[in-house]
Amino acid sequence: MTQLSPLLLIAGVYLAVLASPGPNFFILSQMALDGRQRESRYVVLGLTTGSIFWVVLSLAGMSTLMAHHPWLASAVRFLGASYLVWYGGSLLWRAVSPPAKTAAGSARRAPAGTRRDARSAYRAGLLTGITNPKGAAFWTSVFATLVPAQADLAPVSRTPL
Numbered sequence: 001m002t003q004l005s006p007l008l009l010i011a012g013v014y015l016a017v018l019a020s021p022g023p024n025f026f027i028l029s030q031m032a033l034d035g036r037q038r039e040s041r042y043v044v045l046g047l048t049t050g051s052i053f054w055v056v057l058s059l060a061g062m063s064t065l066m067a068h069h070p071w072l073a074s075a076v077r078f079l080g081a082s083y084l085v086w087y088g089g090s091l092l093w094r095a096v097s098p099p100a101k102t103a104a105g106s107a108r109r110a111p112a113g114t115r116r117d118a119r120s121a122y123r124a125g126l127l128t129g130i131t132n133p134k135g136a137a138f139w140t141s142v143f144a145t146l147v148p149a150q151a152d153l154a155p156v157s158r159t160p161l
Contacts, residue, residue, distance in 0.1 A: 010142055022134045023084055027124065030091060042118045043125035050129015054139035062140050080131040087128070 024047050031040040054062075066073040129135060 013142060014138070017134065017138050020134075023087070023128050023132045024135075026091075027087075027128050031121075036121075039117050039121035042121035043128075046122040046125020046127075047129040049122075049126050050132065051135060051139070053130055054135055058139045058142070066140060076136055077133055080133040080136060083127060083131040084133075 027043060027047075028040055031037075031043055066076070
């Protein structure tokens, strides 16, 4: 049970972090409001890949590296904030600007379900997940603070049968 308690604590903290809205919430809300459920699946896949990216970095010692090199932590925060400002600005721009019209008079939009839509949706989710400052701060600090240094990494007991 001693090895399970840090994992349960991490899961509880993660659920609390998920309850507060952030960039992941906003990109998925935008997709839902646009009626793009198919593309939202690829966005979720990209967001998940971004979270896995931060988990791998944090397990590899990214929090220690960022603690020893504050400029690196500042660079990560700056890049994440820059992307989120650009993304928020593009959402605001699309909200206020009228949609482009084709010769037939209908709004121009790529046909749904194309490979290009899936790739761009995945890329948007991945960039949002990687540059999400909330996710970066959570994953780079959670393992350093909640998992004891003497934790056994083996998933099962090593006692002989």
